[in-house]
Amino acid sequence: MTIEGIVLVDKPSGPTSHDVVAKMRKLFNTRKVGHAGTLDPMATGMLVIGVGRATRLLGYFTAHEKEYLGTVCLGVSTTTDDSQGEILKVTSTAQLTQSMILETIREFRGPIMQQPSAVSAIKIDGKRAYARVRDGEEVVIPPRSVVIHDLEILKVSRNQESDTFDVELRVVCSAGTYIRALARDIGSSLGVGGHLTALRRTRSGVFDTMVPMAQLQEDPKYLDLSDTIRKAFPVVTLSLEDSSKARNGVRLPTPIDVESGNVGVFDSTGFAIGIFDNSDSELKPLVVFSSNEKL
Amino acid sequence: MKNSNIPVVVTIGVFDGVHAGHRQVLGIAKSIATSISGTLTALTFDPPPKAFLHPQSFKGLLMLPERKSILLTANGIDHVETLKFTDEMAHMSSAEFVEEILVKRLTAQVVIVGRNFRFGYKASGTVETLQELAKKFGFEVRIVDLVGDSSAWSSTRIRGAIASGNVEHARELLGRAHRISGEVVHGDHRGREIGYPTANIEVRGGLLVPADGVYSGVLWVAGVPHESAISVGTNPTFDDVTTRRVEAYVIGRNNLDLYGQNVDLDFVTHIRDMVSFSGIPELVAAMEKDVETAQVDLREYHAQQG
Numbered sequence: 103m104t105i106e107g108i109v110l111v112d113k114p115s116g117p118t119s120h121d122v123v124a125k126m127r128k129l130f131n132t133r134k135v136g137h138a139g140t141l142d143p144m145a146t147g148m149l150v151i152g153v154g155r156a157t158r159l160l161g162y163f164t165a166h167e168k169e170y171l172g173t174v175c176l177g178v179s180t181t182t183d184d185s186q187g188e189i190l191k192v193t194s195t196a197q198l199t200q201s202m203i204l205e206t207i208r209e210f211r212g213p214i215m216q217q218p219s220a221v222s223a224i225k226i227d228g229k230r231a232y233a234r235v236r237d238g239e240e241v242v243i244p245p246r247s248v249v250i251h252d253l254e255i256l257k258v259s260r261n262q263e264s265d266t267f268d269v270e271l272r273v274v275c276s277a278g279t280y281i282r283a284l285a286r287d288i289g290s291s292l293g294v295g296g297h298l299t300a301l302r303r304t305r306s307g308v309f310d311t312m313v314p315m316a317q318l319q320e321d322p323k324y325l326d327l328s329d330t331i332r333k334a335f336p337v338v339t340l341s342l343e344d345s346s347k348a349r350n351g352v353r354l355p356t357p358i359d360v361e362s363g364n365v366g367v368f369d370s371t372g373f374a375i376g377i378f379d380n381s382d383s384e385l386k387p388l389v390v391f392s393s394n395e396k397l
Numbered sequence: 398m399k400n401s402n403i404p405v406v407v408t409i410g411v412f413d414g415v416h417a418g419h420r421q422v423l424g425i426a427k428s429i430a431t432s433i434s435g436t437l438t439a440l441t442f443d444p445p446p447k448a449f450l451h452p453q454s455f456k457g458l459l460m461l462p463e464r465k466s467i468l469l470t471a472n473g474i475d476h477v478e479t480l481k482f483t484d485e486m487a488h489m490s491s492a493e494f495v496e497e498i499l500v501k502r503l504t505a506q507v508v509i510v511g512r513n514f515r516f517g518y519k520a521s522g523t524v525e526t527l528q529e530l531a532k533k534f535g536f537e538v539r540i541v542d543l544v545g546d547s548s549a550w551s552s553t554r555i556r557g558a559i560a561s562g563n564v565e566h567a568r569e570l571l572g573r574a575h576r577i578s579g580e581v582v583h584g585d586h587r588g589r590e591i592g593y594p595t596a597n598i599e600v601r602g603g604l605l606v607p608a609d610g611v612y613s614g615v616l617w618v619a620g621v622p623h624e625s626a627i628s629v630g631t632n633p634t635f636d637d638v639t640t641r642r643v644e645a646y647v648i649g650r651n652n653l654d655l656y657g658q659n660v661d662l663d664f665v666t667h668i669r670d671m672v673s674f675s676g677i678p679e680l681v682a683a684m685e686k687d688v689e690t691a692q693v694d695l696r697e698y699h700a701q702q703g
Contacts, residue, residue: 208620
């Protein structure tokens, strides 16, 4: 079958984000498939997949804030800051108390400089950082400014046998935040080290309902191009005359009562024209779908 | 327990507030430390030298040392070294400071400071002094030039905003709300009598309390946030009260027992200045309105936070 729009896939633990893209290419029988924001192989949850012309919208979704549920193991640090890496150091957590953990984690809210973990999906000189680690290259990724909008502690439990603490967190953060790095830094703030043992992305911007990957074969639920734009952007509807101007790249004055920023523009028959930047009372084209474009 | 194989990178600063300018220095220091597989130490002072040397003009702390330590580690610092700023410290020469603290105590191999860094007795040491001493003692100095709107990155400016009640501006400059901490103590229970029981907070040592007025904010009790309307002032309506006080009314909660608990209070918006009311009914009417305003402000604040 051929579709055009976005598929909100609930990625299982194991495959890489690219594996999911490859699978969707087969399922929808097109090369034009991409994703907005990599999930590590171990992680599960929301992967926004664009199919057909909707791939052109993915860049706007990558920048969205994300929500995650994660589990941090305090007392053990690893080379990759998750359970895939080798153990670097084990520190007793006997001195830690529940209130120390609460007090410390709370302070991670707000803007922070974050050093990404050694193995990550960031590209350095066009090569993925984890490819460099695999190839035995030394990787230095400069810290980046990220914002932790919300950080909620869902559960704290002590594991007597392994002398560790498990902390379950809900994190709402800016694009580009590494939850593994957050786990490492929380551990380091508490003086015992830490790593991420489970991660699930529950939301990417406005998208918060997803379909398990295995279920997509029988039930390929997706949002078509128009529904995607309506869900993710404020909507502007133009007259047919203005619509053809907009399609031809003419800058039009913004109708009143439209918020500034990126907006989704439709013609009066409900067809999506594209994404426009609404600033200085003018609509400037960012992505324009030509009316006769083939899928 | 120093491992001589791991290079020690040290960045020096007061870091009160850990604002955007501080974070930029920390980020650069972190990338230098990471590139040479070193550990990163932040060398900081308690109290800030300005507070020790000019106590009359110092408005108050943006944060206590314990919180500053956590925020520094949240920003990638491996180790925080807090020096007690004493009379002895104030009289140390630039050379003594470098030899005693940087070389002997911290065994620094790389020292990272901002362009306007000053140190030693009467702040006589500059980055040039530091570079000369570095040659003598055999460590490296990196000077950080900040890029962007550096006027916003001043702890003094942030303190000024808070002291004048502009907690919104402080929130912009800090990237987070200004927070005070303290124990909830017994007040005179007047709030309870008029239907607005408040937590009377004994603010911990040296923290900067915003100008007298009414604010919206968030009261943190055992890690749980509570939307609040805050009054800072001297309760001018009741003329037997003369001390400055911080009281938080947790919106919609008239049965919260917080006595003896350690709480934190974030200041989100300034609602109005303190005024005297002619009587209780007028006061109650004003408080009703304040609580409504606080709810609107806090809703917007939470929406911004996502």
